Amino acid sequence: MSRHSPFHERTAALCTSYRWKEWAGYHAVCSYDTSVEREYFAFRHAAGLLDASPLIKYDVRGPDAAAYLSRLSVRRIDKLAVGRVVYCCWVDDRGHVIDDGTIARLDEDAYRVTTGEPELWWLEQNRRGYDVSVEETTHRYGVLALQGPSSGAILSAVTGTDLTGLRYFGLTSARLADRDVLVSRTGYTGDLGYEVWVEAEHALPVWDTLMTEGRAYGIVPAGLDALDVTRIEAGYLLLGIDYKSAPRCLIDAQKSSPYEIGLGWMVQLDREPFIGQAALRAEKERGSEWALVGLDVSWTALEALYERHGLPPSLATHAWRTAAPLYDGKRQIGQATSGTWSPTLKRNLALATVRRGYDRVGTRIEIETTVEYRRHTIPATVVDRPFFDPERRRS
Amino acid sequence: MAHYDAIIIGGGHNGLVSAAVLAKAGRKVLVLERRHVLGGAAVTEEIYPGFKYSVCSYVVSLLRPEIIRELQLPRFGLEILPLDCSFLPLPDGRSLARWGDAERTRAEVSKFSARDAERASQFGHAMVRMGQLVRPILKMVPPSPGSMNPSQLLDLLQLGRRFQGLGPEGLALATKMMTMSAADFLDEWFESEALKAPMSVSGIIGTFQGVRSPGTAYVLLHHYMGEIDGAYRSWGFAKGGTGAISNAIADSARHFGAEIRTEAPIGRVRIEGGKATGVILENGDEIAANVVVSGVDPHRTFLGLVGEEHLDPDLVKRIRRFKMRGSSGKVNLALDRAPSFTCRPGDGPHIRGDIAIAPSIDYLERAYDQAKYGEFSTRPYLNVVIPSLTDPSVAPPGKHVMSCFVQYAPYRIKEGPEHWPEKREAFGDTVVDTLEEYIPDIRDIILHRQVLSPWDLEQEFGLTEGNIFHGELSLEQLFFLRPTADWSRYRTPVRHLWMCGSGTHPGGGIMGAPGWLAAREMLRAGGV
Numbered sequence: 001m002s003r004h005s006p007f008h009e010r011t012a013a014l015c016t017s018y019r020w021k022e023w024a025g026y027h028a029v030c031s032y033d034t035s036v037e038r039e040y041f042a043f044r045h046a047a048g049l050l051d052a053s054p055l056i057k058y059d060v061r062g063p064d065a066a067a068y069l070s071r072l073s074v075r076r077i078d079k080l081a082v083g084r085v086v087y088c089c090w091v092d093d094r095g096h097v098i099d100d101g102t103i104a105r106l107d108e109d110a111y112r113v114t115t116g117e118p119e120l121w122w123l124e125q126n127r128r129g130y131d132v133s134v135e136e137t138t139h140r141y142g143v144l145a146l147q148g149p150s151s152g153a154i155l156s157a158v159t160g161t162d163l164t165g166l167r168y169f170g171l172t173s174a175r176l177a178d179r180d181v182l183v184s185r186t187g188y189t190g191d192l193g194y195e196v197w198v199e200a201e202h203a204l205p206v207w208d209t210l211m212t213e214g215r216a217y218g219i220v221p222a223g224l225d226a227l228d229v230t231r232i233e234a235g236y237l238l239l240g241i242d243y244k245s246a247p248r249c250l251i252d253a254q255k256s257s258p259y260e261i262g263l264g265w266m267v268q269l270d271r272e273p274f275i276g277q278a279a280l281r282a283e284k285e286r287g288s289e290w291a292l293v294g295l296d297v298s299w300t301a302l303e304a305l306y307e308r309h310g311l312p313p314s315l316a317t318h319a320w321r322t323a324a325p326l327y328d329g330k331r332q333i334g335q336a337t338s339g340t341w342s343p344t345l346k347r348n349l350a351l352a353t354v355r356r357g358y359d360r361v362g363t364r365i366e367i368e369t370t371v372e373y374r375r376h377t378i379p380a381t382v383v384d385r386p387f388f389d390p391e392r393r394r395s
Numbered sequence: 396m397a398h399y400d401a402i403i404i405g406g407g408h409n410g411l412v413s414a415a416v417l418a419k420a421g422r423k424v425l426v427l428e429r430r431h432v433l434g435g436a437a438v439t440e441e442i443y444p445g446f447k448y449s450v451c452s453y454v455v456s457l458l459r460p461e462i463i464r465e466l467q468l469p470r471f472g473l474e475i476l477p478l479d480c481s482f483l484p485l486p487d488g489r490s491l492a493r494w495g496d497a498e499r500t501r502a503e504v505s506k507f508s509a510r511d512a513e514r515a516s517q518f519g520h521a522m523v524r525m526g527q528l529v530r531p532i533l534k535m536v537p538p539s540p541g542s543m544n545p546s547q548l549l550d551l552l553q554l555g556r557r558f559q560g561l562g563p564e565g566l567a568l569a570t571k572m573m574t575m576s577a578a579d580f581l582d583e584w585f586e587s588e589a590l591k592a593p594m595s596v597s598g599i600i601g602t603f604q605g606v607r608s609p610g611t612a613y614v615l616l617h618h619y620m621g622e623i624d625g626a627y628r629s630w631g632f633a634k635g636g637t638g639a640i641s642n643a644i645a646d647s648a649r650h651f652g653a654e655i656r657t658e659a660p661i662g663r664v665r666i667e668g669g670k671a672t673g674v675i676l677e678n679g680d681e682i683a684a685n686v687v688v689s690g691v692d693p694h695r696t697f698l699g700l701v702g703e704e705h706l707d708p709d710l711v712k713r714i715r716r717f718k719m720r721g722s723s724g725k726v727n728l729a730l731d732r733a734p735s736f737t738c739r740p741g742d743g744p745h746i747r748g749d750i751a752i753a754p755s756i757d758y759l760e761r762a763y764d765q766a767k768y769g770e771f772s773t774r775p776y777l778n779v780v781i782p783s784l785t786d787p788s789v790a791p792p793g794k795h796v797m798s799c800f801v802q803y804a805p806y807r808i809k810e811g812p813e814h815w816p817e818k819r820e821a822f823g824d825t826v827v828d829t830l831e832e833y834i835p836d837i838r839d840i841i842l843h844r845q846v847l848s849p850w851d852l853e854q855e856f857g858l859t860e861g862n863i864f865h866g867e868l869s870l871e872q873l874f875f876l877r878p879t880a881d882w883s884r885y886r887t888p889v890r891h892l893w894m895c896g897s898g899t900h901p902g903g904g905i906m907g908a909p910g911w912l913a914a915r916e917m918l919r920a921g922g923v
């Protein structure tokens with residue numbers, strides 16, 4: 001049985017499509033409307049308001065918190081300033097990724113960690129010897145992701161503070177609807193966006209104020225389906241879909257290192273020991289077997305394929321996550337794990353894992369696709385990620 | 396003196412597309428635009444402070460996705476937001492909203508006719524099938540019907556095959572589409588006026604014909620060929636107004652190396668020895684180029700910039716007969732708040748799409764009757780959109796812009812077109828009066844009004860007779876007949892002078908296809 005988010009009263013009333021799914025033990029809206037379009041475009045043109053309360057949260061406190069988190073993470077956390085957030089991943093002894101998420105430094109000795117799966121076991125297991133406490137606080141806070149070009153203007157209006165100056169991955173406290181909230185400039189849409197953190201019992205007035213004041217700026221409540229399209233355009237990974245959490249894998253072949261899922265850039269090898277350091281160093285020297293890439297699947301080829309069947313080209317309006325094999329001639333060289341038609345770019349995008357040697361931008365490979373129950377392959381090209389990267393995301 | 400590979404006359408979106416394609420292929424390109432802003436009929440202007448009007452065109456559907464991709468338009472700011480609803484308010488208090496969601500539409504239509512509600516999706520399917528037939532034509536340079544050139548013959552053959560592939564039923568439907576009036580054609584499918592009237596208007600937009608004029612059914616099809624999402628979709632707004640489309644194309648062109656100048660009106664194409672060798676600006680400056688590409692309409696190109704003395708009299712005659720006949724105007728409003736319709740009060744998704752004032756076929760035909768005799772319709776067909784509800788960037792928070800496309804407003808009013816300036820405000824009043832029947836307090840919330848008659852469209856935007864498509868999109872003026880049978884392949888009788896505007900195949904609308912096809916044809920032919 002899933003639980004209700006602190007915003008449930010509001011989201012349930014608005015969700016006329018009855019399209020829900022389970023997210024980390026919560027009911028979460030897929031799309032409020034029967035179609036995902038309006039919500040997607042709100043993220044890209046105005047502002048979408050997404051209930052992100054199910055995000056798993058741990059508060060880590062104590063004098064050793066920085067050292068402890070640094071030992072756990074592939075990047076240094078001890079240098080993280082108060083009021084800053086980082087995106088990060090965690091690996092096991094063998095350098096296989098367990099999870100990815102954010103770490104925010106709330107205070108001198110207080111951090112908030114978010115993860116995709118429950119990882120308390122792991123945080124607890126590695127706590128020995130550090131003067132820290134770890135507490136799951138998922139249920140204590142409501143989280144709203146307000147994402148899109150007008151998100152900054154809305155938040156500034158409702159908090160009465162100019163938040164447009166808040167830097168990318170910055171964090172600040174503010175007053176909203178007479179409540180204390182935290183605002184971080186973070187998100188999963190690859191656009192200008194913020195997350196608002198509020199204690200659960202104050203959740204509803206915060207939602208109401210945002211919705212009322214946001215109206216003039218085109219605010220639209222948005223669900224996970226729209227988010228999924230934007231996160232693929234932004235080239236962001238989804239745990240469990242684009243890679244698997246090592247401790248949850250049945251066979252080694254399902255596990256990945258940060259290098260293999262495009263997160264090699266965040267690994268900081270030369271520092272105090274951290275979990276997975278030796279394995280990652282060895283892999284860095286050896287080179288990785290796999291790489292995560294962005295694919296542009298040829299629309300012209302797809303159109304021609306449909307044409308051969310006498311059909312107009314058709315695509316789902318939402319993102320897909322049923323993996324598709326990739327080929328170089330007859331040889332299977334990897335798989336596309338999720339993808340979407342990008343309404344903004346007019347391109348057919350996919351995230352894929354490919355063998356070493358197929359990851360250079362411009363490499364042409366083939367992807368399997370089915371039209372009228374028949375299997376075909378069509379060309380796809382390795383392209384840069386993010387696929388869509390508006391300046392406003394960081395500026 | 397500077398020398399270019401190509402000079403493009405006019406910075407309309409088609410001229411800009413041509414410029415970008417040529418520049419991307421490494422050519423040295425110069426675009427010269429008469430006005431102070433780029434975009435031609437696809438332009439956003441802040442006529443009233445804080446309110447950005449899409450002054451002329453207001454929705455986009457046909458902009459080719461291959462252009463968006465190849466010219467990397469999203470990178471240069473292009474974002475298109477789909478319209479999810481077509482709303483028809485009725486004076487008797489009823490209303491019909493048609494949605495992207497088929498079930499929701501069925502429920503709405505069944506208030507008028509249960510039978511029509513079910514037929515609507517079948518009609519959609521039939522149109523998609525017809526669209527499939529016509530769509531490749533949009534991507535192809537028209538073959539000359541009499542040509543013996545093998546590649547052109549092949550194109551014709553393939554077209555023929557497509558028609559054959561339709562089978563008898565499909566062929567019958569195709570033939571009906573090409574010969575019937577929009578009203579008759581829809582009569583074969585539907586019984587309720589509330590469905591037929593707003594659907595029929597797509598057959599007459601930009602033409603000087605009525606919904607009962609034969610041949611208008613064909614243009615209905617264009618509505619099913621919109622390609623917002625690569626698949627067959629209908630209409631959308633460009634974020635920032637339709638000018639954002641032109642600006643994105645211009646930025647792409649600049650990125651590939653094209654040079655663009657505004658406030659640079661061209662007086663003449665320089666012709667030496669029967670060949671175009673450059674242009675002469677109105678201020679007398681001459682600029683040389685290997686080829687000159689005209690993005691302005693065929694009238695203006697041949698009779699204005701080239702001059703009859705360089706043309707065969709027969710061609711002059713045919714160009715004169717090419718129907719321009721502007722029939723529409725535009726009223727743009729700045730509103731203090733979102734309007735509320737009596738029949739469905741308050742804000743809501745129903746006013747976020749396009750809103751048609753087209754209560755019945757008779758209403759539309761009556762509007763045309765007045766136009767036939769040189770008057771603007773006292774109760775015109777209106778196509779209204781309020782883009783600021785979807786794209787808050789075009790108006791201050793809480794305020795709105797309302798765009799009203801108005802038909803009929805004949806260019807040749809009986810007093811003579813030059814008398815339009817005296818009638819302009821009366822024409823604007825008519826539009827507001829019409830709106831008032833559905834939005835009683837509209838007058839109280841209007842902060843500013845801009846009225847454009849066909850005369851204004853001609854004077855300000857260089858559209859001959861105010862024709863929004865550089866010539867009517869009627870069957871006898873399309874494909875290998877656009878603008879004339881001999882010169883439908885972007886070439887002209889003047890060597891090194893090309894055309895790339897809406898007056899060439901596949902025609903008007905924010906499609907970019909004429910500019911795209913023309914530039915590619917030039918590159919294929921060589922000499923640029």
Ligand SMILES: Cc1cc2nc3c(=O)[nH]c(=O)nc-3n(C[C@H](O)[C@H](O)[C@H](O)COP(=O)(O)OP(=O)(O)OC[C@H]3O[C@@H](n4cnc5c(N)ncnc54)[C@H](O)[C@@H]3O)c2cc1C
Nearest residue numbers: 405407408409429435436452453454661857897903904905
């Ligand atoms: C009121 C109105 C509403 C419309 N609504 C829609 C709509 O909603 N959706 C849609 O798809 N289409 C619509 N259209 C049609 C569409 O806007 C046009 O078909 C299209 O924009 C034409 O593009 P173009 O590049 O071919 O020509 P234009 O946009 O006409 O460009 C020609 C350019 O040449 C310039 N020029 C002219 N003479 C000279 C000269 N001597 N020297 C230099 N420059 C010169 C002009 O200033 C202009 O910029 C509408 C048009 C109008 C007028």
